[in-house]
Amino acid sequence: MRNSMAKYFLGLDAGSTLCKAAVFDLAGRQFSEAKRRTPMSRPHAGWCELDPEICWHAVLEVISEAVDTCGIPPAEIGGIGISAAMVGAWVVDAAGNALRPGINWEDSRSQTILNRMIAADPAVMSKIFQSSGSVLQQGCTLPVLAWLVENEPEVMARAAHVLSYKDFIRLKLTGLAATDRSEASVIPGSARQRQRSAGMITLFGLDDHARLLPPVFDSETTQSGLTAEAAAMTGLAEGLPVAIGAGDVAATVIGAGGLAAGVATAVLGTTCMVGICHDRPVFTPPDLGLLFSLPGDVWYRSMVNVAGTLNLDWAIGALAPDLAGLADRYQQVTALAEAVPIGARDLVYLPYLSESGIIAPVVSLDARAQFAGLTSRHGRPELFRAIFEGVALALRDLFDALDFDGNRVVLTGGGSQSPFWTQMIADVLQRQVVVPEGTQFGARGAALLAATALGHFADIRAASRSVAGGGLTYQPNAEMKEAYDAALRRYRQHRDRLLAGN
Template sequence: MQLGCTLPVIAWLQANEPEALAKARHLLCAKDFIRYRLTGQLATDESEAAMAPGSAADRNFHPDQAKLLGIEAHVHLLAPVRRGESVAGKVTADAAALTGLAAGTPVAIGTGDTGACVLGAGAHKPGQAVTVLGTTCLNGVLFDHAMYEPRDLGLLFIIPGRRWMKTMVNVAGTTVLDWCLNTLCPDIAAGEKPYETLGALAETSAAGSGGVTFVPYLSASGVIAPRIEARARAGFHGLAPHLGRAEMVRSIYEGMAYAIRDCYEQIGGAGEGVRLSGGGARSPFWAQMIADVTGYVVEVPEGTQFGAKGAALCAAVAIGDFGSIGEAVDATYRARRRHVPDAALKPAYDAGFARFKVASAATLGVLRDAAV
């Protein structure tokens, strides 16, 4: 098992473990291997092929990518590409004996984790936006065509139902709260319901955090959107003697909300609003702040485990329970909460976002100018 995108891994194996490639009959991603063991059928889905890397526009592998890496001799090892919402095969008798599943049970092709989470969160129409505020903070907008703007920035994911999602990812997400609890608030971390208590502390400070700005590039890999800088690190700006822990804590929540706004501005906007999922969506305080900061209506979907739900929707379409991915998503979506932007807070958050942009640019500018 090798970690990484498929084609670069093949190139590495060719250079470092050619004997492994010489013995190989097929190259499969983890979920595709499981499906193969269930059905005996070899296949992969469009999202895996496009991220191999392949062609996002064609939703398939691309020979030019293999040629660039010098691995043309091994492309025959790649699995056939199928749509995520199609049937791969049926559970074999051997697999049934091993798993307890009924022999003959249809098995869908499925899709990658991002695409499954997007469908599970209730998005499938062009213009819809999804933010997954989990360990990382993924912000994407759906299109009915491959969207490459802005060039050389962000990620383009393949979504079942002939959709593409242009995505900007702040590498740090809810990890900023974990850091805050462990570093600034160990007393709260040791208590009951630490995240609720932390949010309550942040609420004691007003919008704008008294002028404190937190740049949430809290990752060892820096930042990849809406700019790329592996050396970028997080930091507080605007601290003053009269400000305390509450302002610092609130600025961490606000910093993530500003980063989300920054990402959507780079994509060109979030259309009709944002579907918010991930652990951060559990906080009504944070969800409302994201609505207020971005100016978009934020809906938190009903349910949990949206990746598993998205995979189930692909299966439901594959066996004919729904006529299309769009029909399946619409039929199963419910909003748990709806957060409408508070116009009264717009001036404070616009000013805060302006400070955030200055602080972010200064952080990255120091690195660039110092060449360290």
């Protein structure tokens, strides 16, 4: 079913731990929002998995709730756009049934295979970077697939497709096994060709399994529609167009209005990321950071700290369990931090909380979070102040690695909803920070891809421009510069000492 007059579109954004859906109009205004937790499983050290059945039911529930609460007749919703956490591996049989838990991008089980590749060719990681433009993370699809072939041959013998999370969702909604260029180029693939790379597939010894990787389409196209079963479970019409969609990074940049060369977009969500859009693939600095091939022939050169708001959530659970269940827990820990001066009384926090280490400002698989300078005079207020500052200073590290000379940054993600944290970031960067209107930028970007696919915008760049502007602007306070520069020097001293030991 295609309703060319429809002016409303549903966007789905399935993150690593939270599945979200929202309904938008063509101006990007949000009419509803639904969320469901999707708990992460870590059954072994370095493993990071999601239960496909739980995730699928979460998708159905958030779509149904977003449709039911938006105040718009379902018949006026013209299509669905989808986005989700990128790479990893979701293995399904010919009927589309998952054969094992979905492997998340943060998973590091493939490191044993990478170690063997590096031993055979010490330059192999640089060769991969020269193709994909990205430092290879252990949770990328090709190394994970190589691990599955080696360690779970009985599962792979039954496999029909190996998909990313987004593409698993589309398969369940429509029956179509496919992927988009943002995924294909980073598994690792070819950033220049915006496509999978036969050379990379061969490098990982996967020529006999290349058939498991689905065909590649442009994100802003529709190749399938809702099945009768999915329509019945969501309250939408059978055949409703579902766009190919894009990975969560691409969708967030689009939804934040950042799909234009020279625009810097930062994400302070579970992951902490900073990037700049370009009209060509950028491979400098070499062997550092990530390069995403976005729809509209745009490339997003980014630096990633891996752990962002995850640091604060961990700290609340570990350091303030009495606050963990409270609705105002973030306000309470913010009040604690606000009472402490800049520099957290010489306490420094390095926000390297991910089990997979960091890939910027340097690559270090063994980098782990820590407090430095901790003494008996430090209590919860200083600990939380140091955590807020540690993430903000890590963002500064990422910007410096990109050599960004602009004076304006678009900030998205859950952390951007904290005025205290956002002003701190503006002061640390000494740049204007703009928080766009809205909260679900990944879902909005996905919805704009669907609207573009159905002809409502000339192209996806125009769609992204249409939602740029507005929101809140935080101006840097020059009076804070000296204090934050001193905090940055202490931070980098401890950072360098930690990384030198790795």
